[in-house]
Amino acid sequence: MDISRRNFVRIAGVSTAVGVAGCTGNGGNGGDDTVPGEDYPAIDEWLTETEVGDADDTYEGTLLDRRDSDTLTIETGAAGNGGNFAYAPSAVLVSTGTEIEWSWTGEGNPHNVEAEPDDQLGESDYEFSSGEAVGGSGVQFTYTMDTAGIALYHCEPHLSLGMKGGIAVE
Ligand SMILES: [Cu+2]
Numbered sequence: 001m002d003i004s005r006r007n008f009v010r011i012a013g014v015s016t017a018v019g020v021a022g023c024t025g026n027g028g029n030g031g032d033d034t035v036p037g038e039d040y041p042a043i044d045e046w047l048t049e050t051e052v053g054d055a056d057d058t059y060e061g062t063l064l065d066r067r068d069s070d071t072l073t074i075e076t077g078a079a080g081n082g083g084n085f086a087y088a089p090s091a092v093l094v095s096t097g098t099e100i101e102w103s104w105t106g107e108g109n110p111h112n113v114e115a116e117p118d119d120q121l122g123e124s125d126y127e128f129s130s131g132e133a134v135g136g137s138g139v140q141f142t143y144t145m146d147t148a149g150i151a152l153y154h155c156e157p158h159l160s161l162g163m164k165g166g167i168a169v170e
Contacts, residue, residue, distance in 0.1 A: 034062035042123040043166030046152045053159035056090050057081050063091040077105035084108030085158040087165040099144045106137025113141050115153040125149030133157050145169040
């Protein structure tokens with residue numbers, strides 16, 4: 001009896017800590033709101049399929065809702081996919097006109113940012129590229145999401161590891 005009660009208390013404590021630290025989903029009380037990835041099937045498919053590259057293991061089935069921001073920074077070379085081979089956040093929802101800045105962390109180099117419908121699943125409404133993959137920190141690539149639609153992108157050297165991202169623009 002004593003043991004099970006202790007276990008219960010400990011588990012409850014852990015869930016509370018995760019809820020506060022994670023700030024994802026479930027309405028987000030003061031944290032970052034999310035929307036279901038299943039509402040954006042092209043992004044959901046791109047980040048989970050393994051036909052082109054690998055699945056992005058940092059994707060948890062939701063898009064970070066940043067429709068209230070004019071700008072958004074995406075860490076390039078964030079932890080994930082077996083090293084520093086992820087974009088963070090990798091799945092976002094923004095408003096038309098939002099300027100996205102991909103900012104290199106300096107880890108897991110070199111990286112780039114490529115929205116190339118021909119090399120992906122053909123479902124990206126956007127096409128852009130930061131150019132050749134480069135290393136180092138302090139590198140930035142900016143792009144303004146000026147039309148409603150879906151942008152699917154990836155890092156060319158790390159596509160096979162799942163370094164992918166998706167942006168829904170509304
Ligand atoms: Cu990369």
